[in-house]
Amino acid sequence: MTQHIDHEDPVLRALVLHPVRSQLANARDPQARLEEATGLALALDLDVVESRIVPLRERTPATLFGKGKVEELRLLCEVEEIDVAVVDDTLSPVQQRNLEKAWNVKVVDRSGVILEIFGRRARTKEGVLQVELARLEYEKSRLVRTWTHLERQRGGTGSTGGPGETQIELDRRQIADRIIKMKKELVEVRRTRALHRTQRKKVPYPTIALVGYTNAGKSTLFNKITAGGVLAKDMLFATLDPTLRNVKLPGGRPAILSDTVGFISDLPHELIESFRATLEEVQEADVILHVRDIANPDTQAQKRDVETVLSELGVTKDSDRKIIEIWNKADLLTADERDEAEGAARRSGAMLVSSITGEGCEALLNRLASLVDETPEIDVQLSVNAGEALAWLYRHGRVVGRHDGGEGDLHLRVRLDGQALGRFERMFPDATVSEATG
Numbered sequence: 001m002t003q004h005i006d007h008e009d010p011v012l013r014a015l016v017l018h019p020v021r022s023q024l025a026n027a028r029d030p031q032a033r034l035e036e037a038t039g040l041a042l043a044l045d046l047d048v049v050e051s052r053i054v055p056l057r058e059r060t061p062a063t064l065f066g067k068g069k070v071e072e073l074r075l076l077c078e079v080e081e082i083d084v085a086v087v088d089d090t091l092s093p094v095q096q097r098n099l100e101k102a103w104n105v106k107v108v109d110r111s112g113v114i115l116e117i118f119g120r121r122a123r124t125k126e127g128v129l130q131v132e133l134a135r136l137e138y139e140k141s142r143l144v145r146t147w148t149h150l151e152r153q154r155g156g157t158g159s160t161g162g163p164g165e166t167q168i169e170l171d172r173r174q175i176a177d178r179i180i181k182m183k184k185e186l187v188e189v190r191r192t193r194a195l196h197r198t199q200r201k202k203v204p205y206p207t208i209a210l211v212g213y214t215n216a217g218k219s220t221l222f223n224k225i226t227a228g229g230v231l232a233k234d235m236l237f238a239t240l241d242p243t244l245r246n247v248k249l250p251g252g253r254p255a256i257l258s259d260t261v262g263f264i265s266d267l268p269h270e271l272i273e274s275f276r277a278t279l280e281e282v283q284e285a286d287v288i289l290h291v292r293d294i295a296n297p298d299t300q301a302q303k304r305d306v307e308t309v310l311s312e313l314g315v316t317k318d319s320d321r322k323i324i325e326i327w328n329k330a331d332l333l334t335a336d337e338r339d340e341a342e343g344a345a346r347r348s349g350a351m352l353v354s355s356i357t358g359e360g361c362e363a364l365l366n367r368l369a370s371l372v373d374e375t376p377e378i379d380v381q382l383s384v385n386a387g388e389a390l391a392w393l394y395r396h397g398r399v400v401g402r403h404d405g406g407e408g409d410l411h412l413r414v415r416l417d418g419q420a421l422g423r424f425e426r427m428f429p430d431a432t433v434s435e436a437t438g
Contacts, residue, residue: 012083014046015076015105019064019089021056028265032298036264037088039215040113044120049080063102064095070102077103086113090266093142111138111268118271126189133182134271140175193280205246206372207256209282211310212291213302214262217328221291221355222259225365244281249369253398253415258285265305272312279313287322287371288315294341294352295332322371325350326364331357377436378421380412381405382428389428396420 018034030053038051054069063070064087077085084106085099091109099107108116115138118131210218226245243259258281282288290306292299303325310316317323327345330338331354338352345352351367353360377400382389393399393414401413413436416424425433 011045011047013081014041014048014084014086015073015080015082016041016048016051016086017054017073017088018052019054019056019087021059028301029298032296032301033088033265037086037110037113040088040110040117041086043117044113046084046086049082050076061092062094063098064089064091065099070099074103077105084108086110096142110266114264114268114271126186126193129182129186129189131271133179133186134268136175136179136182138268140172140179205254205256206286207258207281207284208247208287208289208368208372209258209260209285210289210291211260211282211306212262212289212326212328213293213306214264216262216291216293216296216302217355218262218291219259221326221328221353221361222257224355224358224361226257247365249372250366253369253372254395255368255372258282263306263309265301267309272309282310282315283313287324287368289324289326291326291328293329294327295329295337324367324371327352328355330354330359377413377415379434379436380414381432382410382412383430384408384410386410386428386431389424389431392424392427396424 016034016038018030018037020030034051034053038048041048054065054073056065060066065073073085076082082103082105085103085108087099087107087109089110091099091107096107096109115131115135119135122128122131210222212218222243222245226247245257247255247257249255260279260282288310290303290310292303296302307316315323325348327341327350330341330352333341341352344350351360351364353364355361380393390410390412393412393416397414397416397420399412399414403411405411421433424431
């Protein structure tokens with residue numbers, strides 16, 4: 001009988017392996033990568049009984065690992081009664097199948113684990129569709145089901161008999177048909193999202209997007225700034241679907257803050273493609289806050305991984321987007337580390353904050369207000385009974401000065417972008433608008 005990964009099933013015993021090839025420039029720290037892979041396994045409620053760094057002189061086409069290492073790991077799986085082996089690398093379908101035969105356990109690679117986590121965490125219709133599309137694209141080359149469909153796949157009990165040729169052809173057709181169906185559904189969902197974005201643009205609120213490596217504290221910072229109530233746990237990919245909230249910046253200017261899915265190194269290409277619509281929130285943002293876990297010893301490598309994904313989306317420091325690095329988790333630094341971080345932040349223009357204690361959050365909001373408030377100032381003169389026009393200006397712009405005129409009228413100094421100014425002049429033709437002077 002095959003095993004099905006489910007919260008109600010007994011916890012499966014897992015072996016986590018991180019293969020290490022020759023050290024490349026800017027390579028991630030192997031121990032940090034192993035800990036991250038273990039975190040991914042724990043996020044699936046697996047019982048990690050053993051985790052190892054496995055040196056590789058070269059990749060063996062049939063099994064990834066050399067013959068002697070495969071036998072050594074087979075014995076380990078037998079002694080530790082392993083159910084699932086997580087290989088923190090990309091396995092070809094042939095490698096996955098051969099390792100399962102050799103070790104007599106279920107084998108899953110890094111992409112498979114991430115896809116399974118995303119499948120469990122997606123909540124919105126768009127998120128579910130995007131994950132399912134990514135899963136199908138991943139399965140297409142393997143002609144086997146990923147974990148959610150283990151009843152149709154080789155199980156952790158060691159059964160290795162696969163479907164016959166007829167079943168493989170049927171699977172191929174079913175996957176192709178479902179991919180077409182999913183893409184059509186996603187077109188509709190994306191059209192709806194685009195309409196929502198168009199509606200938001202009519203109300204000229206600046207947009208701010210949070211991005212960062214998974215578990216960098218984005219959702220905690222989001223909650224601190226907006227009281228948004230987003231799930232925030234010390235867990236990889238605690239949140240998946242994007243969340244948007246209004247935030248009132250100092251001076252009364254409203255903005256829209258977006259919390260996005262966390263990035264991770266070697267994010268499956270299928271997921272990047274499927275989540276393009278979600279990540280359009282990043283592409284459309286006026287300001288991007290790159291949240292980093294500054295207390296993590298691997299923070300520089302994580303930064304490079306995030307910047308790689310951003311560059312794939314066309315978002316770089318050379319683009320017209322304002323990108324600010326937010327160095328989070330300052331409360332976890334030692335006194336010496338903190339002194340060093342404060343100096344480095346000043347030199348680089350980054351901001352040192354703690355989303356737990358709130359340290360630095362007020363300064364962050366003030367900086368955001370100055371960044372999104374580069375709209376020109378105008379002078380507006382209203383009659384004393386123009387309450388509707390006055391309320392509109394407070395809602396859609398930033399009133400930076402106000403005084404009563406000598407003849408019962410109001411004089412306002414307002415920051416208002418061009419689109420909002422055009423709407424104001426059409427809606428309230430009796431108002432007098434001029435360029436700000438002095």
